[in-house]
Amino acid sequence: MALPGAFQLDAALALPLDRAPVTVLFGPSGAGKTTLLRLLAGLERPDAGLILFRDRVWCDTARGVWLDPQQRRAGFVFQHYALFPHLTVERNVAFASSGQAAARMMERFDLTAFGQRLPRAISGGEQQRVALARALAAEPDLLLLDEPLSALDAAARVRTRRELRGLLVRAGVPSIVVTHDRIEAVALADWMAVMVEGRILQTGPVREVFARPATARVAEAVGVENVLPAEIVSRAAGLLHLRVGGTALECLDGGESGSVLASIRAEDVALSRDAAHASTQRNRLQGMVRAISIEGPLARVEMDCGFPLVALVTAQSATDLNLLPGESLAAIVKTTSVHLIAAG
């Protein structure tokens, strides 16, 4: 799809909406996620593009087909919810639906207690439930949510994140959620599409995308901390032997060849003081602690193992191990936690 003006969106995307109730559209700010969502809703018009939903054509610029937002039955939950400020909660929910459907939603979303209040007199989490209830009361075929948690304060965000997936799954309407927060993505999604600079780079089951980013760009976007240039030295018995910096590393042989990047998630790196002991861990890398920073319950430990390696351990174990910069430690990475990405 190409949009008027300078912004180019090249988003080829097919989603199994009926198999995966919640799809997350993930990417950094400015990637074009919201624009893509607005195109789906019919709020933006592409210069060229094709949008199919089930067996209906929503937009086909080649044949001059265009459905207005009203004809698409795609519910939209805006980032700041866009509740009508002059109408009570009840009238917001009933804005475009029969009284019955609205009453059902008021009940399901636990809104009856403040049905007579105006939106500005309720909390952010409650506003979000009103926005969802309003969208679902109109009985949409598809639900689009733009950063639904970003307007909430930190405490409400954690609480609502847990609720939201349940609400979306129970709604029985396929939904597409835009977010740039990977914790939200993991918490909400079945299926995930990664978007960077106007392009969809990878789609797939959410765990698959996080565990096996297809390219270095995706790895960077989904926040895999360690993406390291590696050389394939040899292959044997289903294993690949790599050289990263000056250090040997092993991983499963997925048939890769040539120059590759090894991606290791920081939470898959364990730290140990024992110089050597029998274990199933094949990748045992001797290194030195360069820096430690505490991030809430987690400690981010930057190691030098012949190449920079970031480990994410609990703050408690960092304290127990009495980690200090300059110390010598072993970093342990399971063979199955090293994923190869074709470089280039």
Place this chain on the structure above:
Amino acid sequence: MDWQAIGLSLRLALATTLVLQVVGMPLAWWIAFSRRRWKFLVEAVVALPLVLPPTVLGFYVLIAIGPHSPVGAVYARITGGLLPFSFAGLLVASVLYSMPFTVQPMVAAFGGVDRKLIEASWCLGVSRGATFRRVVVPLAGQGIATAAILSFAHTVGEFGVVLMVGGNIAGVTRTVSISIYDQTQSLDYAGAWHTSLLLVGFSFVVLALTYSWQRRAWMLWQTH
């Protein structure tokens, strides 16, 4: 006091305000939300009466609605009457003259309505017309009311355009401002004094009410 002229002015102001609400609202809507590049030209034309001498506007309106113009000819065929020096002609001129006083407050009010609210309504399947009625008008209500009050007050006070297009026919086109001019010309200073004072008082009360009401609405918004 020339009660006939006062009555005529009020009738003219009321009719002008009503016509402008109907004509001005879609125009203001278009100006507020259109993405056309030549929109600024329309905005400039609408604002012209603010800067033109009323005699210039009046002169062109007089020519445009005269019996030899297409508009005047069609009007004559339908009604058998002439537009210049009639109440209908005066109404046409007043509508043009007070247009910016209706359109500009409305554009500001429509522009102040969060576009996301309009889009939210569309995505709920509500048509453009119903969205305008149920979301935009209630949220822009104060601007719409301001537009009506300003247009009404401005029409009551107009002079040059009325004189050019309507002339000075008692009960037909002699508005209150013309009446004051007449009284002064005939050295009836007492009459002019009374009528002027009435007009000053009326204008002041209207404006004071408008501002106090706007302030209150603003404060209500702030405290909640």
